[in-house]
Amino acid sequence: MKTDFNEKQIQILGVAEKLFAEKGFDGTSIRDIAKEAKINIAMVSYYFGSKEQLLEAIILNRVTDIKLQLDILTLEDLDPLQKIQKLIELYIDKINSNRCIYKIMHFEFSSSQRVINLQAFTDLKKGNLKSIESIIQDGQEKGIFRKDIVIPLLTTTILGTYFHFHLNRPFYENLLDLKTEEEYNTYIKTTLTMHIQQTIKALLTYES
Template identity: 40%
Template sequence: MTAQEKTDKREQLINAAEDLFAEKGFDGTSVRDIAQRADVNLAMISYYFGSKEKLLQVLIEQRFASSLELLDELLRNTTMTPWEKIERVIEYYVDKILNGRKFHSIINQEYNTDRSREIIDLITSIKMKNYHLIKQIIDDGYEKKVFRKIDPELTMASMMGTINSTINSKNVYCILFRIDATDEAEYLARMKPRLKEHLKHMIRAHLTIE
């Protein structure tokens, strides 16, 4: 097996696990289910990950990695204005969360169970890093006298809570916006630009110095 084939099989298992954990929950998914969905030999799960829980851990770390990279790049960027950075954060998270609804449903499941303290601690640690980086972007805008002094933690909670509500209450929004709830493409096409625009207006009104 070539290095590329090994990488492909590993990714197949991660993607299959994501689908199944979202559909059936972690406890409702067996390693055999994952291997069958990925069309990979059952032994490969132990070979690549060691266990189902380690596979979940890798899935979480991999899906969150891009967020940390983007936020770190924005923080180090010296050409973008604070407004451009915060609007880029909004655009990124709307796309990431709405496009990655399966993954975020898994995160919510794990947070609502006492099944694994290790997994909850991992998710919390990664989220804290993300929040810290976003807070630094907001603080930088304040220090440059571009943003007014606000509560950064609750500002981020307002932003993330608004985005998450469009997933958790999708059926309600479909009724309000007269969208066919079975048409995922239409929901995303209409919700994402509307949500981005709303959050940008909300954050601008919240951060603008009066």
């Protein structure tokens, strides 16, 4: 599936993402999307085909953006640890800014009834992993990182920590006295991100 979309397609993707997150995939119709986007139903079908293909396009659009930024990061003039710390900031910022699509992915991908071609999505995720592997291997060659790192589990640790925090939002808002959306997002961008960075650094580096 293509990942370069024109302005009208991007508008449709934004509307569909919002409605899928609010009403669920099954609870949203192509008619709902067309009405919200103020376009003809036929235009949605023309651009994306089925509703399943529209969901695939939303996911690929988001994941491709992360892949491009990871590719740029690997080329930056930073040491391996700085790149990993910046990678964590990138992941947390992107996920927290695009909660809608990750909410969709969490619920829809767990459905055994959902028929979605995930090969392109899987290929992009593997590409992201390759970018991380190149940073880790560079750090290992320079003696900065441990040799026994299970690289595929690093993203699990990063994302798992974020999602545990977010899925238990009411608990942490009460515990940490986060009264507004701004305070919640600021905490994620600062304290939670720093905690994840410290955790990953501890996993990667030798004990002093």
